[in-house]
Amino acid sequence: MALNEDNVRSIAHLARLSMTDEERGHxxxxxxxxxxxxxxxxxIDTTDVVPMAHPHHATQRLRPDVVTETDQREKFQHQxxxxxxxxxxVPKVID
Amino acid sequence: xxxxxxxxxxxxxxxxxxxxxxxGASTAFGAEPNxxxxxxxxxxxxxxPVLNQEAVKMAVKFGLAVNAEIGMRSIFARKNYFYPDLPKxxxxxxxxxxxxxxxxxDIRVDVAEPKRIAITRAHLxxxxxxxxxxxxxxxxxxxxxxAGTPLLEIxxxxxxxxxxxxxxxxxxxxxxxQYLQICDGNMQEGSFRxxxxxxxxxxxxxxxxxxxxxxNVNSFRxxxxxxxxxxxxxxxxxxxxxxxxQETRLYDADLDETRSMRTKEEANDYRYFPDPDLxxxxxxxxxxxxxxxxxxxxxxxxxxxxxxxxxxQETDADLLTASxxxxxxxxxxxxxSGGQAKLVSNWLTTELTGRLNKEDKSLGESxxxxxxxxxxxxxxxxxxxxxxxxxxxxxxxxxxxxxxxEIIEAQGLKQITDEGAIEAMVDEVIAAxxxxxxxxxxxxxxxxxxxxGQVMKASKGKANPQQINAxxxxxxxx
Numbered sequence: 001m002a003l004n005e006d007n008v009r010s011i012a013h014l015a016r017l018s019m020t021d022e023e024r025g026h027x028x029x030x031x032x033x034x035x036x037x038x039x040x041x042x043x044i045d046t047t048d049v050v051p052m053a054h055p056h057h058a059t060q061r062l063r064p065d066v067v068t069e070t071d072q073r074e075k076f077q078h079q080x081x082x083x084x085x086x087x088x089x090v091p092k093v094i095d
Numbered sequence: 096x097x098x099x100x101x102x103x104x105x106x107x108x109x110x111x112x113x114x115x116x117x118x119g120a121s122t123a124f125g126a127e128p129n130x131x132x133x134x135x136x137x138x139x140x141x142x143x144p145v146l147n148q149e150a151v152k153m154a155v156k157f158g159l160a161v162n163a164e165i166g167m168r169s170i171f172a173r174k175n176y177f178y179p180d181l182p183k184x185x186x187x188x189x190x191x192x193x194x195x196x197x198x199x200x201d202i203r204v205d206v207a208e209p210k211r212i213a214i215t216r217a218h219l220x221x222x223x224x225x226x227x228x229x230x231x232x233x234x235x236x237x238x239x240x241x242a243g244t245p246l247l248e249i250x251x252x253x254x255x256x257x258x259x260x261x262x263x264x265x266x267x268x269x270x271x272x273q274y275l276q277i278c279d280g281n282m283q284e285g286s287f288r289x290x291x292x293x294x295x296x297x298x299x300x301x302x303x304x305x306x307x308x309x310x311n312v313n314s315f316r317x318x319x320x321x322x323x324x325x326x327x328x329x330x331x332x333x334x335x336x337x338x339x340x341q342e343t344r345l346y347d348a349d350l351d352e353t354r355s356m357r358t359k360e361e362a363n364d365y366r367y368f369p370d371p372d373l374x375x376x377x378x379x380x381x382x383x384x385x386x387x388x389x390x391x392x393x394x395x396x397x398x399x400x401x402x403x404x405x406x407x408q409e410t411d412a413d414l415l416t417a418s419x420x421x422x423x424x425x426x427x428x429x430x431x432s433g434g435q436a437k438l439v440s441n442w443l444t445t446e447l448t449g450r451l452n453k454e455d456k457s458l459g460e461s462x463x464x465x466x467x468x469x470x471x472x473x474x475x476x477x478x479x480x481x482x483x484x485x486x487x488x489x490x491x492x493x494x495x496x497x498x499x500x501e502i503i504e505a506q507g508l509k510q511i512t513d514e515g516a517i518e519a520m521v522d523e524v525i526a527a528x529x530x531x532x533x534x535x536x537x538x539x540x541x542x543x544x545x546x547x548g549q550v551m552k553a554s555k556g557k558a559n560p561q562q563i564n565a566x567x568x569x570x571x572x573x
């Protein structure tokens with residue numbers, strides 16, 4: 001298997017996902033199957049293939065540097081669980 | 096043991112656009128919290144980032160100025176991590192295929208020969224918001240005005256070998272981005288942020304030692320101190336038989352030390368992947384050529400020209416080209432002065448700079464404009480006033496903002512060049528001081544200074560010193 005349960009535990013932590021032991025076993029197997037398939041694809045010679053950055057064959061449109069947004073703080077903060085002095089409040093984060 | 100310091104810098108420059116990198120919200124500094132954070136910046140569902148063309152131009156401008164390979168095709172990636180001032184849970188940045196590739200810049204540290212520092216890459220990304228940890232009933236306040244502000248992160252190779260070199264490089268980049276007018280360079284407001292990767296190794300070794308990353312440095316002085324502290328710390332650890340731990344350390348200016356951030360012992364894994372919301376950016380030759388035409392004269396070229404055209408010493412040319420503002424001020428003043436480059440350079444680098452430093456002002460805030468300083472120098476050069484009186488005039492200019500001619504006229508400071516008037520004063524001084532005249536005649540040449548001083552005093556500093564000297568010489572030797 002490409003992954004063990006510890007790998008899945010740390011991936012889940014990075015993504016802030018909680019899961020039961022049973023789920024972890026399940027995901028370890030499922031994700032490993034995907035990675036095994038990646039191994040299969042790796043055996044193909046892709047030397048001259050440009051990596052795909054996006055499925056569309058289009059390029060990024062650029063926007064003129066103009067301020068178009070107005071202040072809608074009140075509207076946005078109406079939906080926030082906690083605000084004060086114009087700030088969004090979140091549980092204390094200490095670096 | 097002989098240790099060698101190895102430093103590489105990551106510099107985040109805030110690009111001077113009007114709107115954000117992916118949204119039309121304003122980037123102006125100092126607005127009320129969250130009044131410049133729109134739906135895109137807040138990462139609300141259903142929004143789509145659209146790239147700011149000016150940010151791309153500015154990045155390319157920088158790339159051209161450091162002779163870098165420009166990424167004709169560059170892509171944006173998501174850098175994933177959780178922090179409340181990053182509402183989307185990822186920062187849009189560039190990982191593979193940055194907009195600016197390998198380039199270089201030359202620095203000078205106490206030697207005539209420049210040292211070339213390689214630039215690994217420079218990429219576009221969005222800034223995060225700000226967390227305010229002051230007390231909000233045990234909560235943290237989040238201001239997202241800064242979220243989405245365009246940054247150009249400039250990454251150097253580990254080419255620097257001392258804190259001094261690191262500072263010289265950082266200053267050079269700082270000056271360059273301001274020359275290019277792509278960043279205001281304000282370190283206090285966080286428009287120019289420097290992180291240093293520092294390691295040490297035994298001299299002669301090829302492999303790099305384990306590095307630490309120093310953050311939270313908001314001045315060049317602190318950058319030098321922080322690196323020096325960190326180098327000493329690492330050497331102490333290694334000499335005591337320990338190992339340097341790869342970690343991020345914060346510089347504390349009050350205690351003059353770096354401290355571990357003590358984040359959980361867990362490798363950061365940003366799980367970069369191409370952002371599906373943004374298409375690859377493709378540039379064409381015409382776009383690059385157009386930007387090339389907007390490049391100003393760069394610091395190194397200007398320095399060479401100043402030395403050649405104005406016959407300036409290297410040190411003066413360095414000072415005068417350190418910022419575009421300074422260089423422009425100098426050239427404007429020289430023009431008004433009638434080409435008195437050396438004199439303008441002296442006044443600018445000593446008198447004016449000294450006064451600005453004393454009052455903690457920038458050149459832009461100087462009460463004496465370039466044209467006024469040029470006029471003052473012109474009046475010295477054409478003998479309207481002496482250098483000594485000029486300092487008096489300068490004082491008044493500084494206080495009142497009046498032009499030198501107005502001040503000279505109003506206060507009657509015009510230099511006395513009337514031979515007869517000076518001669519009368521010389522005669523008076525000689526007559527009043529027979530003792531000193533005897534001393535002079537007995538061969539005590541130093542008394543000459545006394546006489547010059549007395550005549551100057553009699554003229555209230557206005558007599559032409561060359562004429563005083565000539566007259567005194569002639570009369571005392573009679």
